Amino acid sequence: MDNIELNDTAQLRRAVLIGMCTLLGGLSLLLALINLVISPKWTLIGYVELFYALFSFSLAWQAYKHRHKFWQVNLYLYVLTAIVIYAVTLSETINSIVCWALILPTVFYLLLGKKLANIPTVILLTATTSTIINKYGLVLSPLFVNFVFSYLLVWVISHIYESNRAASEQKLQKLALQDPLTASFNRLALTRYFEQLHSSQTFKHLGAEQHLLILDIDFFKQVNDEFGHEAGDLVLQECANIISRIAGNQRTFRIGGEEFCVVIENKLKDEALSIAESIRTQVAQHQFNITQQKEINITVSIGLTQYQSGMALSNVLRQADQRLYRAKNAGRDQVIFDSEPLVSSA
Numbered sequence: 001m002d003n004i005e006l007n008d009t010a011q012l013r014r015a016v017l018i019g020m021c022t023l024l025g026g027l028s029l030l031l032a033l034i035n036l037v038i039s040p041k042w043t044l045i046g047y048v049e050l051f052y053a054l055f056s057f058s059l060a061w062q063a064y065k066h067r068h069k070f071w072q073v074n075l076y077l078y079v080l081t082a083i084v085i086y087a088v089t090l091s092e093t094i095n096s097i098v099c100w101a102l103i104l105p106t107v108f109y110l111l112l113g114k115k116l117a118n119i120p121t122v123i124l125l126t127a128t129t130s131t132i133i134n135k136y137g138l139v140l141s142p143l144f145v146n147f148v149f150s151y152l153l154v155w156v157i158s159h160i161y162e163s164n165r166a167a168s169e170q171k172l173q174k175l176a177l178q179d180p181l182t183a184s185f186n187r188l189a190l191t192r193y194f195e196q197l198h199s200s201q202t203f204k205h206l207g208a209e210q211h212l213l214i215l216d217i218d219f220f221k222q223v224n225d226e227f228g229h230e231a232g233d234l235v236l237q238e239c240a241n242i243i244s245r246i247a248g249n250q251r252t253f254r255i256g257g258e259e260f261c262v263v264i265e266n267k268l269k270d271e272a273l274s275i276a277e278s279i280r281t282q283v284a285q286h287q288f289n290i291t292q293q294k295e296i297n298i299t300v301s302i303g304l305t306q307y308q309s310g311m312a313l314s315n316v317l318r319q320a321d322q323r324l325y326r327a328k329n330a331g332r333d334q335v336i337f338d339s340e341p342l343v344s345s346a
């Protein structure tokens, strides 16, 4: 789920960004003081360093306040790369400056992720090796060999580390947010989805109607009792497929044993009803193959509710649950919205 994440990556990147910007900001400020006040030889460089120090501290502060943007991080890293390349070009002995070039691939991977990190990594390698070749000729100088191999090693290790970290995080997210039986998202995912929906600007500004439905399979216990638990599991999986097909996988959540919830965003009342009704009829018409020889039909009851932005999820669920309860009491196989049953099974 794209818009639901446990945010480990964001937290890691934010921490790295704050640490790096603070340290580099401090170093730039120190160098600026030396070049502008203590020994004012290179004033232009001093001003560049002062600007970079301010840029670093401001980005660290924004990251601290959770207000930094991804493009700012990109800009910061490309400026840093340009400074290192410039310093390598200016430096007479290169040796000490390449230390900076060697740590940057790790920083790129940590802050940009494995796909975007490749671009500055290649730029830095190309620029630094060209400068070394320009200064020392094409001979395989110890500096050239040592730099290229250590740089490649850092690159490969950073790539492997970031790939593994991202894969582990994805697995963890799946475990935490997805129901293993039906592959639908679970209640925790619903909570996060709802929080994000409410905090998103689109939701606030559109002012469109928001709906949520709770669906419960009718007489599901009988399926288990008559045909076994495995047959019940198959029914749950097929039911989840039908709901996801109609409402979208991102908006379908299994919130209880045989209970599903669907968030219907930015739809008018009639459209929300038609989605709920479509789920009900398609489940009712579906032949559930519980064994090779046996097909059964099942029905579902649905409680549909409209809610306003800012309402707590627990209240919205309670509202939908009350309607579901009424649908069950009114004979099942129906959608209840407000107080009246909209479709009767009769």
Ligand SMILES: Nc1nc2c(ncn2[C@@H]2O[C@H](COP(=O)(O)OP(=O)(O)OP(=O)(O)O)[C@@H](O)[C@H]2O)c(=O)[nH]1
Pocket (backbone or CB within 6 Å): 181, 216, 217, 218, 219, 220, 221, 222, 224, 228, 229, 230, 231, 232, 233, 236, 256, 257, 258, 328, 332
């Ligand atoms: N196979 C299977 N059964 C489950 C699972 N989770 C819950 N159940 C069963 O779902 C059944 C729910 O039964 P009830 O709450 O009595 O509801 P019902 O039989 O559907 O009756 P109504 O909801 O009143 O129509 C219980 O038998 C649970 O054991 C699951 O993951 N797999």
